[in-house]
Amino acid sequence: MPISPILTGQATYPFVRLNEAATARRAEGLEVIDFGMGDPREPTDPRIIEALRAGVRERMGYPAAVGLPELREAVAGWVDRRFGVALDPDTHVIPTLGSKEAIFSFAQVVLDIAGGRDTVVLTEPGYPVGVRGAQFAGALVEELPLLEENGFLPDLDAVSPETWRRTALFWVNYPNNPTGATAPLAFYERLGALAREHDFVLASDEAYTELWFAEPPVSALQLDDWTNLVVFNTLSKRSSMTGYRSGFVAGDPALIAALKQFRPNVGTAPQEFVQRASVVAWGDEEHVGRARAAYAEKRRLFLELFDRVGVRNAGGPATMYLWTATSRGVTSEALATHLLAHGVIVAPGAFLGDSGEGYIRFALVPTLDECRRAIAILEDVL
Ligand SMILES: Cc1ncc(COP(=O)(O)O)c(C=O)c1O
Incomplete structure (x- = not known):
């Protein structure tokens, strides 16, 4: 059967692999705090939801x-x-x-x-x-x-x-x-x-x-x-x-x-x-300001953690992501696998491109409580 060689030649979308690993851990009844993918979990503003409902005819x-x-x-x-x-x-x-x-x-x-x-x-x-x-x-x-x-x-x-x-x-x-x-x-x-x-x-x-x-x-x-x-x-x-x-x-x-x-x-x-x-x-900036403040708080907590444990935040001043340098000689996938064994999912930089090796990415999407729990874990294992 003809299937596009572009499709058959593709490696599994890296995040699929992350998700599979997380599912396996959850199946064992263990908590997983997922900083892997950038899917925001902040609630959508109720006025937006209402406009959606009102728009259905x-x-x-x-x-x-x-x-x-x-x-x-x-x-x-x-x-x-x-x-x-x-x-x-x-x-x-x-x-x-x-x-x-x-x-x-x-x-x-x-x-x-x-x-x-x-x-x-x-x-x-x-x-x-x-x-x-x-x-x-x-x-x-x-x-x-x-x-x-x-x-x-x-x-x-x-x-x-x-x-x-x-x-x-x-x-x-x-x-x-x-x-x-x-x-x-x-x-x-x-x-x-x-x-x-x-x-x-x-x-x-x-x-x-x-x-x-x-x-x-x-x-x-x-x-x-x-x-x-x-x-x-x-x-x-x-x-x-x-x-x-x-x-x-x-x-x-x-x-x-x-x-x-x-x-x-x-x-x-x-x-x-x-x-x-x-x-x-x-048309509304208020809900955007709230989301920004929520990310800023999580970002602050993580940057303080990185300072305490001597990890270098290499990334810039925007987005929901933290781009963190791995220790010399430790690959991004090895570090991500180590953190996953403790219930924290991050994206290995190498999944995102060759020049991403040497970094891991935290997507600051879990709730503030989850972030605090993850920080308590990372305090010991990062
Ligand atoms: C850099 C970048 N561009 C575009 C998108 C696509 O976002 P959406 O299709 O949800 O608008 C994403 C989603 O993660 C992204 O990271």
């Missing part, structure tokens, strides 16, 4: 790929308040079913393999979906390492002229999963200029812009020139709405027009009741 037809005008306006309003940037709701923005599907399929929108634009450039360690989407679209994939000594920014000078010529799509993700690093506007300015010079598409995955603990991070939308630029954002982390599946893409109107043409083929318009809930979510 007796008959719901197919949602349109362009989304409800109210949602596009709500997104434009949020981008304006947050980044001081004016979007035209009709031409600069399109809603997505969470950002994962949009990130996955975006290579299909921009690749021109026959025309010589056959390469997707990404950074590693990182969120694996862009790579998977590029592979399924038949692209060549080039991964640039994110190294601590470069502030977890890719070395753009290391990209060859041949790669620039062939690049269709360049993905960046700041605030970064897994390193927590943020990027200055100057970084986006340089990449934006390169995108115009070499005519590739710059895609900025900004899923974590709202989870910050020092300065609010910038957006690539703050660039003066949006030529070849699109930004992906989502309510998943900001509003603890992973289960709703709601995000947006905004930027260069030519790319938004291409998405309006592409997306009806895929059938990924968000359900109307989800869009109505999303209008409420983008």
Whole structure:
């Protein structure tokens, strides 16, 4: 039976392995505190839930790929308040079913393999979906390492002229999963200029812009020139709405027009009741502030623990993740396996890319009580 070689050639999605290990431990009746995956467990604001309920009617037809005008306006309003940037709701923005599907399929929108634009450039360690989407679209994939000594920014000078010529799509993700690093506007300015010079598409995955603990991070939308630029954002982390599946893409109107043409083929318009809930979510900052404060408290407790036990937090000032250095000579998988034996799940950095070796990632999603219990365990075993 024909099955895509991309599928058969894939290793198990690393988090599946983590989940299996956790399930086995739970089956033995032992507690597992799961810092493995970044699925927020903060409650969704009741006003958002109410808007979802109120949005369900007796008959719901197919949602349109362009989304409800109210949602596009709500997104434009949020981008304006947050980044001081004016979007035209009709031409600069399109809603997505969470950002994962949009990130996955975006290579299909921009690749021109026959025309010589056959390469997707990404950074590693990182969120694996862009790579998977590029592979399924038949692209060549080039991964640039994110190294601590470069502030977890890719070395753009290391990209060859041949790669620039062939690049269709360049993905960046700041605030970064897994390193927590943020990027200055100057970084986006340089990449934006390169995108115009070499005519590739710059895609900025900004899923974590709202989870910050020092300065609010910038957006690539703050660039003066949006030529070849699109930004992906989502309510998943900001509003603890992973289960709703709601995000947006905004930027260069030519790319938004291409998405309006592409997306009806895929059938990924968000359900109307989800869009109505999303209008409420983008319009409110109070619940986001509460979530940020909850993460800040957990972050504080863990950073104090790391100080006490002499573990180095290598990561940056944003996201729900802590990117922690392992001791010299200890692999990330060995450390994660050791911690799992004591009931604490973390993601080994090596699962997230070759340059992730030497680090583990804590996703600060368990409750404050669970965090305190985990810290009591880690006090002895980290
Ligand atoms: C970097 C990054 N981008 C995008 C996403 C996708 O989020 P969603 O599909 O829930 O919007 C995630 C989820 O973990 C992520 O870590």
